[in-house]
Amino acid sequence: MLMRGMLLSFSDPVAGMVPSLVPFQYNPAEVTRVLRVQSGTSGGSGLRVGGPPVESYTLKIELDALDAIDKPITGSLGIGPLLATIEGLLEPGGGGLAALVGAVAGALGGGGGGGAPPVPAPSLPLVVLAWSLERIVPVRVDSCTIHETGFDALLQPVQATVDLSLTVLRGRDLSEDMKLANVLATAYQAVRTASATVGIAQGVELML
Numbered sequence: 696m697l698m699r700g701m702l703l704s705f706s707d708p709v710a711g712m713v714p715s716l717v718p719f720q721y722n723p724a725e726v727t728r729v730l731r732v733q734s735g736t737s738g739g740s741g742l743r744v745g746g747p748p749v750e751s752y753t754l755k756i757e758l759d760a761l762d763a764i765d766k767p768i769t770g771s772l773g774i775g776p777l778l779a780t781i782e783g784l785l786e787p788g789g790g791g792l793a794a795l796v797g798a799v800a801g802a803l804g805g806g807g808g809g810g811a812p813p814v815p816a817p818s819l820p821l822v823v824l825a826w827s828l829e830r831i832v833p834v835r836v837d838s839c840t841i842h843e844t845g846f847d848a849l850l851q852p853v854q855a856t857v858d859l860s861l862t863v864l865r866g867r868d869l870s871e872d873m874k875l876a877n878v879l880a881t882a883y884q885a886v887r888t889a890s891a892t893v894g895i896a897q898g899v900e901l902m903l
Contacts, residue, residue, distance in 0.1 A: 697722070698827065704784055705821035705875075715780050723754040726826065750863040752824065752834065760853040761845070773851035781857055784836040787817030821876055824861060829890070832883040833869070833876040834861040 702717040733745035758777060763769040768776065824834045838860040845854030865884070869876050 700824075700826045702781075702784065703823040703825060704780070705823070715783070717756075717777065717780055717784075719756050720759065721757045723756055725754070727753045729753075746867070747865060751837070752859075752861040752863070754859055754861075756857050756859065758855045758857065759845075764847075764853070773847055773853040774855060775851055778841060778852065778855060778857070781839060781841075781859075784820055784822050785839055787819055821873065822861075823876075823879060829886045830883070831879055833864040833879050835864060835868075836860070837862055 700719040700722050704715045704717065729751045730748040731751070732748050735743035735745050758774045760769045760774045819835060822834050822836055823831060825831045836859060838858075840858040841855055842857075843852040843855045845852065847853050863883070864876065864880060866877055866880050869880060871877070
């Protein structure tokens with residue numbers, strides 16, 4: 696059975712609830728990873744850096760509703776609901792009911808005079824990229840470009856590709872109460888370290 700990649704969306708990064716997921720209908724044919732060194736302070740050693748490298752993923756996912764057009768949701772709405780779920784990954788609070796409730800509460804709290812508590816800055820959903828057993832990692836969705844390439848009679852999208860840009864979150868990017876995300880971030884880095892150790896032997900193996 697082929698393993699499917701997916702994005703798990705956590706609308707509340709503190710509570711760690713799982714309100715939605717975006718399974719990849721077709722696994723991307725290509726996943727690009729970029730590790731970028733953080734520049735250190737000027738002067739001194741050119742090898743001094745500001746911290747661990749920043750890692751980012753870019754990938755393209757494909758959505759096609761033509762084979763499921765006889766099913767209730769897809770037949771009525773095309774792939775619109777799934778696209779909305781993906782778009783919600785860039786909305787503070789996930790862009791759903793939780794975000795609406797938070798906005799109303801913030802507006803009410805802000806109008807209570809000097810004694811009202813400050814409204815916290817909006818927070819994006821915690822998203823987890825699940826791509827193989829070794830790559831299950833918390834990420835932030837930085838950008839999403841949607842190419843709608845097919846439509847039904849009501850002009851609802853039935854085919855699309857989505858370009859995603861993701862930044863890997865490390866422990867330094869997460870608060871202590873984001874327990875699940877911290878566990879996943881630590882495990883991701885531990886797997887990388889273990890793989891690098893095996894890589895020494897593999898380098899010799901490939902030369903023989």
